[in-house]
Amino acid sequence: MTGTAAAQDHAALMDKVYRGQRHIYDFTRKYYLFGRDRLIRDLDAAPGMAVLEVGCGTGRNLELIAGAWPGVACHGFDISTEMLKSAAARLGESARLAQGDATRFDSNALFGCEGFDRVVLSYTLSMIPGWQAALNQAAAALNPDGVLHAVDFGDLSGLPFPLRSALRAWLAKFHVSPRLDLPSVAARLAEEQGLRLEVKCGPLGYYQMVRLYR
Numbered sequence: 001m002t003g004t005a006a007a008q009d010h011a012a013l014m015d016k017v018y019r020g021q022r023h024i025y026d027f028t029r030k031y032y033l034f035g036r037d038r039l040i041r042d043l044d045a046a047p048g049m050a051v052l053e054v055g056c057g058t059g060r061n062l063e064l065i066a067g068a069w070p071g072v073a074c075h076g077f078d079i080s081t082e083m084l085k086s087a088a089a090r091l092g093e094s095a096r097l098a099q100g101d102a103t104r105f106d107s108n109a110l111f112g113c114e115g116f117d118r119v120v121l122s123y124t125l126s127m128i129p130g131w132q133a134a135l136n137q138a139a140a141a142l143n144p145d146g147v148l149h150a151v152d153f154g155d156l157s158g159l160p161f162p163l164r165s166a167l168r169a170w171l172a173k174f175h176v177s178p179r180l181d182l183p184s185v186a187a188r189l190a191e192e193q194g195l196r197l198e199v200k201c202g203p204l205g206y207y208q209m210v211r212l213y214r
């Protein structure tokens, strides 16, 4: 299968997952996508900075980012046009939105921007088949002094076994695969692109956070 055909298949799959789910997404995900508010608090953005969320979903994070860090220019893209309908309805003119594939996006073609001061990946890598390429591209889109912030599921090691395996099985139904090698892949990338890496873990290993500083 060509890269374009695979991307089209993945876009169709994400639309299928989220066509109905997007209407209950924000309410339901607040109970299990932990660490997103911490990521937003830690962004340390300043007025005039350009922020990009890769896989912005319903626009929930971009709305909170704009509120927490006034004066930033918010950008988001997603492979799912269904999710983008929710994001556009929520954000209106306050953010620039586009449809794109995280594994091969071109910031200039999508937004007319060369790079971003903050790039956010929130519970997106665990849904992208070629997630290593997506991380690589997101880091490459950082401006000098820019920071990439990623949050995603961790190894869930602090959860009791039945709960851990039930959660993993349930996530798999939504095509979510926790990326347990995220820290080592990010470390390799940091070395290749000359970035500084920070890795943090959420309580009970529920989520992991990666920051890459250019």
Ligand SMILES: C[S@@+](CC[C@H](N)C(=O)[O-])C[C@H]1O[C@@H](n2cnc3c(N)ncnc32)[C@H](O)[C@@H]1O
Pocket: 010, 014, 018, 029, 033, 036, 054, 055, 056, 057, 058, 060, 061, 077, 078, 079, 080, 083, 100, 101, 102, 103, 121, 122, 123, 124, 127, 128, 129
């Ligand atoms: C679990 S949702 C997270 C949405 C949002 N970031 C949040 O924290 O609420 C995952 C999002 O990633 C998007 N996605 C999956 N694969 C993608 C890809 N290859 N390129 C861009 N977006 C993708 C999905 O369409 C979905 O909106």
